[in-house]
Amino acid sequence: MNTGFIKMQTFNTIFKNIIALLLLTMALMPSYAQTPGGKAATSGILDEQIDLQQQLIPLDNIIDIAVAHSPSVKFQQDLIEAAKSQLNFSKLVWTNNIMGFVNYSSGNQSIISSDSQSAGNLSSSNITNGYRMGVQINLPLYELVGRKSRVNLYKYQLNSTVDKRDETIEALKRNVIQIYYSLLYYNNLLNIRSEAKQSAISQLAVAQKQFKDGIIDIAELSRLKVFEVNARADYEEAKREFSIAYFQIETFVGVPVQQLMRK
Template structure:
């Protein structure tokens, strides 16, 4: 929760009241920590353990973070959706390569070794009467290739290859679609984060002014210079301003965490060096 530091002065006149308002300065912090360079810790107020976000509320987010194009590159490299789509594309690319070479399954080679009684070689005759011709084959190795070409491969294989290639190209295009959707989501969250930061700065100014008026009214009622109704009205105005700033702060923190989830990296690592 934001804590607003203020100084307390005793008001003696209307002129002092204006001087008091002019002298008030405010700083915003959450939890118990504030950096030496004006960095504000939002993490403890979000209720998340070990989650501390250091940003300078008075400096635009777009100035504190690296350029959007660089952030988009980081998001693409870390996005699980895009990683998944890359794996799908790799799988379909392999399927396409297999489809192109599938015709080789109809080609088979063989090697064997046969033995005989050398009768063909010794007699010089193709066969000897009364002897088994198979037993007259000379010893040695035989090597050959068996090629079979089914009609399906002859007329359908080119369509199968085309289908595999189309599936692969579709997966590549789908990756581009996922990347475009990621960019659209990132642009929306990035702009919402910038907008809520500006609203937060405005609401914090309003909250501080309302708190200043409340402190002055508390001093005035102690001195009998104002009424309880006036104090109640000023208190109600401060409560409204505080409520509005807390709501805007919550929206700002949600946008920051959504942004981190889309990019896949803590916002501290996205800040400019």
């Protein structure tokens, strides 16, 4: 038996195992930041080495921004202002029954007045031209008995409009909270799937080399190929879910994600 040949085969086997170990070690390192189409390509601003929650501003601040930019909340606020104006108008509608007038008269108008210098005697005078002015108030009974009910009606309408706005804000808060934590979840899941995909790709590369060298059989190579395909599919699904959550939070908040990042 050729001892040198045996030693050479042993050396080749050890060398191959070292190469395989190095490839597996590299696969376990976070690397999806360099993956084409990965999260970095989606956001362009997120640091994959830092937890996403630490990069975003506090959730309370995000909710405040969402409320300030929400078209639904703005719509309800406009209805509140309209209800306030209607209430104020209903309190002043009684003035519609007050009428002032000014006119000019010409002709012979007799005005009889008492003569303060001659007690008991009456003196008369003629006025041919003059202005006449005054105020006329006609207050219907409806204004006396129905004003309070009318004002209360508009008060209740104003209160219901305020309640509707508050309901809209609460629904918006729930949606923002849900999508915020969905974004964090899918971000973490995407990191995990990226590591799994790179590991599967590296294992398959090693297995293909080992198959050529006769170290493993076709069944083992096929198993690792299926594992690699599933890992890539899981990564693409996680990337899709993250992208949906990423752009949904922009829709709910009303500003780009860049404005939600800590300075």
